[in-house]
Amino acid sequence: MNTLRAEGLYKIFGRRAPEALAMLREGHDREAVQQATDTVPAVIDASFEVQPGEIFVVMGLSGSGKSTLVRMLNRMHPATAGRVLIGDIDVTSLAPPELRALRAEKISMVFQHFGLFPHRTVLENAMWGLEVRKVPEAERRTRAAEALELVGLGGWGDSYPGELSGGMQQRVGLARAIATDADILLMDEAFSALDPLIRSEMQEQLVELQQNLHKTIIFITHDLNEAMFLGDRIAVMKDGRIVQIGTTEEILQDPANDYVEAFVQDVDRSRVLTASAVMEEPIATILRREGPKAALKRMRERQVSALYVVDPGRRLVGATLDDEVIEAIMGGEHHLENITHTDVPVVDPDTPLNELLMPSAQSRLPLAVVKDGKLLGVIPRVTLLAALGGVRRSNGTEVPQVDVPGDDDREEAGA
Numbered sequence: 001m002n003t004l005r006a007e008g009l010y011k012i013f014g015r016r017a018p019e020a021l022a023m024l025r026e027g028h029d030r031e032a033v034q035q036a037t038d039t040v041p042a043v044i045d046a047s048f049e050v051q052p053g054e055i056f057v058v059m060g061l062s063g064s065g066k067s068t069l070v071r072m073l074n075r076m077h078p079a080t081a082g083r084v085l086i087g088d089i090d091v092t093s094l095a096p097p098e099l100r101a102l103r104a105e106k107i108s109m110v111f112q113h114f115g116l117f118p119h120r121t122v123l124e125n126a127m128w129g130l131e132v133r134k135v136p137e138a139e140r141r142t143r144a145a146e147a148l149e150l151v152g153l154g155g156w157g158d159s160y161p162g163e164l165s166g167g168m169q170q171r172v173g174l175a176r177a178i179a180t181d182a183d184i185l186l187m188d189e190a191f192s193a194l195d196p197l198i199r200s201e202m203q204e205q206l207v208e209l210q211q212n213l214h215k216t217i218i219f220i221t222h223d224l225n226e227a228m229f230l231g232d233r234i235a236v237m238k239d240g241r242i243v244q245i246g247t248t249e250e251i252l253q254d255p256a257n258d259y260v261e262a263f264v265q266d267v268d269r270s271r272v273l274t275a276s277a278v279m280e281e282p283i284a285t286i287l288r289r290e291g292p293k294a295a296l297k298r299m300r301e302r303q304v305s306a307l308y309v310v311d312p313g314r315r316l317v318g319a320t321l322d323d324e325v326i327e328a329i330m331g332g333e334h335h336l337e338n339i340t341h342t343d344v345p346v347v348d349p350d351t352p353l354n355e356l357l358m359p360s361a362q363s364r365l366p367l368a369v370v371k372d373g374k375l376l377g378v379i380p381r382v383t384l385l386a387a388l389g390g391v392r393r394s395n396g397t398e399v400p401q402v403d404v405p406g407d408d409d410r411e412e413a414g415a
């Protein structure tokens with residue numbers, strides 16, 4: 001799999017594009033250039049890199065240049081200037097046959113309005129991308145059926161698109177893109193036409209699918225909640241320019257300008273902020289081999305009533321509690337083994353905050369944030385509640401604020 005790179009991309013609509021390009025490069029602003037040359041500078045000097053397996057979201061208001069940008073990536077729009085590279089293939093300078101091959105084999109596109117053929121069955125629709133590639137019929141059927149299975153439409157192959165709900169139709173569009181085996185998926189407002197609940201489901205399914213597929217996904221949306229839920233990184237566009245590229249946390253905590261900040265204010269942080277954003281350094285830990293006396297000493301120093309027991313490299317073993325440590329010392333016990341509870345509350349760093357409330361409420365211990373067996377951090381209940389109420393940690397850093405999700409917390413998603 002290859003890195004996708006955009007280098008200084010411009011797309012200017014209009015006959016006098018070269019003149020407009022020169023003016024923009026001299027530093028004139030978009031408005032002035034547009035007026036002077038009667039052109040539309042839709043994308044101005046866009047550069048970014050997308051790693052294999054990454055979901056890269058391009059977000060911005062309607063008209064900010066998102067669709068134009070994404071269409072330059074597969075050259076549906078030729079760029080006015082700049083380059084698109086997939087690995088070491090320069091897409092911008094490919095001859096037509098190579099370009100066709102690239103579109104058939106490496107890049108697939110999923111559109112907002114599904115783009116399904118109404119008189120073909122769901123299976124035939126899912127096979128379409130493979131037809132273009134001239135894959136033999138039997139293999140087309142098998143691969144399309146597998147893709148339908150993946151998106152949860154196993155039994156629907158013989159139905160027609162008109163018999164399916166909007167969400168299901170978009171799943172067909174997704175299955176069609178997946179069936180082609182393309183490494184890169186371009187998804188332009190793919191979920192924007194769906195109603196809010198279905199849309200959330202699709203977002204969750206895409207994230208789940210991606211864990212197995214590891215595609216490189218460029219996802220376009222005008223919705224920041226969607227952007228932050230899906231995106232490993234997000235590029236924010238305004239008036240043709242990329243004004244910030246960063247992770248959800250970087251953008252929430254350090255918006256590059258007022259425009260991004262205004263966007264950020266409406267975000268449902270409990271859904272997009274994750275355990276890794278609020279976790280603290282795990283200082284209340286003890287090595288398994290250290291024993292009960294060391295544990296008691298550590299508890300006194302740290303003023304805690306429980307410690308996480310770890311192996312070297314912070315591999316989480318379990319937790320030990322003060323009363324049992326004291327009992328063990330009085331009983332002449334030299335090891336922590338027998339008083340280490342292994343059923344401790346463990347969460348993944350990517351768990352959204354709204355899913356931490358229950359496990360946190362049910363546990364005496366801070367939540368352990370664990371990845372591949374390694375203790376990355378802990379979330380004491382007070383920290384989680386502080387994130388809900390917006391106060392500072394003991395070390396002075398701010399705990400990002402969160403709105404408590406209510407029953408209607410999904411309503412704003414598509415509004």
Ligand code: ADP
Pocket residue numbers: 013014040041042060061062063064065066067068069
């Ligand atoms: P977005 O996808 O963010 O809504 P677009 O990329 O569709 O934005 O459009 C960016 C700007 O380019 C808009 O001002 C739009 O009107 C203009 N534009 C898009 N396509 C064309 C075209 N084919 N000819 C002229 N102007 C266009």
Ligand code: MG
Pocket residue numbers: 066067068189
């Ligand atoms: Mg668009």
